[in-house]
Amino acid sequence: MKNTSDHYAHTIVDYVKSVAIIDPSQTIPLDESLLEAGILDSFGIVEMLTFVESKFDLSIPDEDMTKDKLGSIRRMAQYVHQRKAG
Amino acid sequence: MSDVQICAKCVLPSTFPNITFNDNGVCSQCEAGEMTHLQKFNQRQRDEFQRIIGATKGKKPYDAIACYSGGKDSTYMLKMMVRDFGLNVLAFTLDNGFITEQSKSNIIKVVDILQVDHLFFKPSSQFMTRMYRQAIIGDLNKPRGNYYTRISDVCLSCISVVNTCAARLAMQNRAPMIFAGFTPGQIPRAVIKNNHLYYRQTYSLHQSHFQQQLGEEAGRYLNLPEDEYEMYQMSPFLVYERSEAFILDEIRELGWQYPEQLDGCTSNCALNVVGNICHEIIYGFHPYALELSKLIRKGLLARDEALQKLSLTVDEHVTQRAFVKLNITVDEVNQLNTRAA
Numbered sequence: 573m574k575n576t577s578d579h580y581a582h583t584i585v586d587y588v589k590s591v592a593i594i595d596p597s598q599t600i601p602l603d604e605s606l607l608e609a610g611i612l613d614s615f616g617i618v619e620m621l622t623f624v625e626s627k628f629d630l631s632i633p634d635e636d637m638t639k640d641k642l643g644s645i646r647r648m649a650q651y652v653h654q655r656k657a658g
Numbered sequence: 659m660s661d662v663q664i665c666a667k668c669v670l671p672s673t674f675p676n677i678t679f680n681d682n683g684v685c686s687q688c689e690a691g692e693m694t695h696l697q698k699f700n701q702r703q704r705d706e707f708q709r710i711i712g713a714t715k716g717k718k719p720y721d722a723i724a725c726y727s728g729g730k731d732s733t734y735m736l737k738m739m740v741r742d743f744g745l746n747v748l749a750f751t752l753d754n755g756f757i758t759e760q761s762k763s764n765i766i767k768v769v770d771i772l773q774v775d776h777l778f779f780k781p782s783s784q785f786m787t788r789m790y791r792q793a794i795i796g797d798l799n800k801p802r803g804n805y806y807t808r809i810s811d812v813c814l815s816c817i818s819v820v821n822t823c824a825a826r827l828a829m830q831n832r833a834p835m836i837f838a839g840f841t842p843g844q845i846p847r848a849v850i851k852n853n854h855l856y857y858r859q860t861y862s863l864h865q866s867h868f869q870q871q872l873g874e875e876a877g878r879y880l881n882l883p884e885d886e887y888e889m890y891q892m893s894p895f896l897v898y899e900r901s902e903a904f905i906l907d908e909i910r911e912l913g914w915q916y917p918e919q920l921d922g923c924t925s926n927c928a929l930n931v932v933g934n935i936c937h938e939i940i941y942g943f944h945p946y947a948l949e950l951s952k953l954i955r956k957g958l959l960a961r962d963e964a965l966q967k968l969s970l971t972v973d974e975h976v977t978q979r980a981f982v983k984l985n986i987t988v989d990e991v992n993q994l995n996t997r998a999a
Contacts, residue, residue, distance in 0.1 A: 589676065593948075618847055
């Protein structure tokens with residue numbers, strides 16, 4: 573699974589579970605905005621993007637900061653996968 | 659509280675959400691370690707921070723708005739802005755009604771020595787009291803989703819007004835940057851562009867929530883004009899990491915003096931202690947435990963110092979005065995532990 577989109581999604585989920593100040597029984601959705609799902613606040617979203625950039629050694633340009641590209645964990649994982657593959 | 663375990667490396671307690679401890683008493687957040695490419699990320703942050711200063715400096719009457727609370731961190735930040743970065747700065751202080759006299763005296767001295775233009779903004783005390791009361795007793799900052807607030811409810815409401823004032827001042831003056839003295843434990847990035855992912859969207863969610871809770875008057879302090887002006891939120895302490903001892907040493911020459919009668923986690927605001935007490939009652943952990951733990955992991959604060967900060971008590975009369983000023987009774991405080999449920 574290493575370096576596949578699923579691998580990246582799994583890593584991001586693990587990160588969210590470890591840092592989100594939430595009830596431990598809360599499920600982390602893959603296809604929903606974590607902001608809208610009430611998992612992270614706006615600070616948490618910025619922190620998660622910081623994690624993605626530093627963990628996967630990427631710099632995300634402003635023009636890619638869109639809901640389409642990064643609006644859920646799955647989209648984020650696909651974005652990382654495409655960037656790493658390209 | 660005697661059976662609460664504290665991490666052997668940082669100061670996160672066993673009451674912190676989702677935390678676990680290994681056999682050595684080290685918490686899961688310490689165990690997670692650093693991110694793989696953190697060094698490279700930090701270098702990119704430094705480059706970006708310097709690039710933005712270089713690209714924006716000298717193009718407008720004010721290069722930057724400084725959120726200047728009068729505390730030690732923002733005082734040192736102001737000194738850096740003027741003396742290290744050579745910026746033309748408009749500093750402002752939100753007088754929330756709880757800035758100590760010593761802090762006000764520090765502010766006046768420091769802006770004078772640094773020759774910085776400065777504004778005090780004091781919102782209606784009636785509104786601020788209502789906002790703080792609603793933050794503590796009511797639903798102003800009750801978790802809107804499933805997360806808990808990472809700072810105290812009182813601080814969260816106050817910082818919302820500060821951020822709005824800063825953004826308005828930047829828009830009015832076409833200043834390209836807003837500087838704030840957030841520590842590396844308080845904010846994750848050194849540079850945030852105002853159109854960053856969800857920035858505007860979350861801002862408007864926040865705004866409408868405040869207006870629902872506090873009425874139209876909240877708009878006076880929390881609405882942003884329709885303006886596409888782009889600016890950068892700059893947090894220099896993420897790029898230039900400084901220890902508290904270093905900062906205190908650096909600001910002494912500006913005549914800054916440590917105010918008395920404050921809790922260990924603030925150097926300007928007498929309301930902070932109220933936020934700390936209420937947060938601990940509601941959520942079961944100190945609101946500064948997370949931030950201080952991050953500073954410990956970064957080597958910017960010793961664990962013993964952090965424990966001391968968290969345990970430093972304030973004269974009971976001072977705390978009582980703050981509660982009275984907010985019109986909050988002992989009974990209301992005692993009932994807070996039912997709120998997190």
